[in-house]
Amino acid sequence: MRKISVIGVGYVGLVTAACFSDLGNTVTAVDVDEKRIAGLKRGEMPIYEPGLEELVKRNVEAGRLTFTTSYKKALKDCEFVFICVGTPSGVDGEADLKYVESAAKSIAKNMQAALIVINKSTVPVGTGDWVAEIISAAQPKPIDFWVVSCPEFLREGAAISDFMSPHRTVLGSLHREAADKVAQLHLPLRAPIVITDLRTAEMIKYASNAFLATKISFINEIADICESLGADVKEVAAGMGFDPRIGKHFLEAGLGYGGSCFPKDVKALAFMAQEMGHEPRILNSVMTVNGLRRQHDRR
Ligand SMILES: NC(=O)c1ccc[n+]([C@@H]2O[C@H](COP(=O)([O-])OP(=O)(O)OC[C@H]3O[C@@H](n4cnc5c(N)ncnc54)[C@H](O)[C@@H]3O)[C@@H](O)[C@H]2O)c1
Structure with a gap:
């Protein structure tokens, strides 16, 4: 030992x-x-x-x-x-x-x-x-x-x-x-x-959290569209989740992501990308949708 x-x-x-x-x-x-x-x-x-x-x-x-x-x-x-x-x-x-x-x-x-x-x-x-x-x-x-x-x-x-x-x-x-x-x-x-290698392992962590946050923002955007079109986002998510390529986890519409890791990790990854001259378009949208979702729920 x-x-x-x-x-x-x-x-x-x-x-x-x-x-x-x-x-x-x-x-x-x-x-x-x-x-x-x-x-x-x-x-x-x-x-x-x-x-x-x-x-x-x-x-x-x-x-x-x-x-x-x-x-x-x-x-x-x-x-x-x-x-x-x-x-x-x-x-x-x-x-x-x-x-x-x-x-x-x-x-x-x-x-x-x-x-x-x-x-x-x-x-x-x-x-x-x-x-x-x-x-x-x-x-x-x-x-x-x-x-x-x-x-x-x-x-x-x-x-x-x-x-x-x-x-x-x-x-x-x-x-x-x-x-x-x-x-x-x-x-x-x-x-x-x-x-x-070291850098790849460090990136696997950020990419994993950013991907899960993206799934959450995605279903929240779908929820807004469902609301306008008269569809039920819970059933949409359940119907999507049976497909193993999609999976049911992190596909629940709601307040958006929070907690001690996702917000800071998505921001930090976007910051790293910008530092290297890349515009993190998806990550920026994920953060925007998440922010709007919170305002939406306070209405
Ligand atoms: N909390 C989670 O769910 C989670 C999950 C995966 C990864 N992480 C990552 O793991 C890391 C730690 O997160 P956490 O939630 O355990 O943090 P935490 O704030 O709960 O604990 C950090 C501890 O480190 C101590 N500390 C600070 N500087 C120190 C030093 N120089 N020497 C000794 N101790 C020191 C603090 O006193 C504190 O007790 C972060 O990078 C976080 O992003 C957290």
């Missing part, structure tokens, strides 16, 4: 730490939020997620899961470190990477032996290369490390079952051996594993 550190004990980090420890690994989870760590040491969950409290309790009691604010303790004898810090929207819609930067610097300063650094935060394409540069520049003395992207696809409210039974695991790295080692960690999840 492996020794793993997880950085950031929010939704993704706490679930990752609890699930990997339940699979038999030894996991130390580190956060800069002292209150959060003190609460976890007392068995208090910072978030509500079905089954999480029991999972954490079981693995803490078994000695497989510990919490700390010390990177030094967390990285001692550690082979794998997962970055799971937040990447909120910046002022122009770009992903704000200040927490990722700070986590990368702290890893660099506290790592004591060769390490695989796995990024689970949703980050713009190219961030893996940037994290590698930050770590190299901030290390007091050179120690080998390899960066792997492993985007997370869990949904809040179903986080543990999504983590334990994913539809796929995506891994991206320029170092095949490092990606293979991370793949080994995920084998007990028995899901297909896609191994690709």
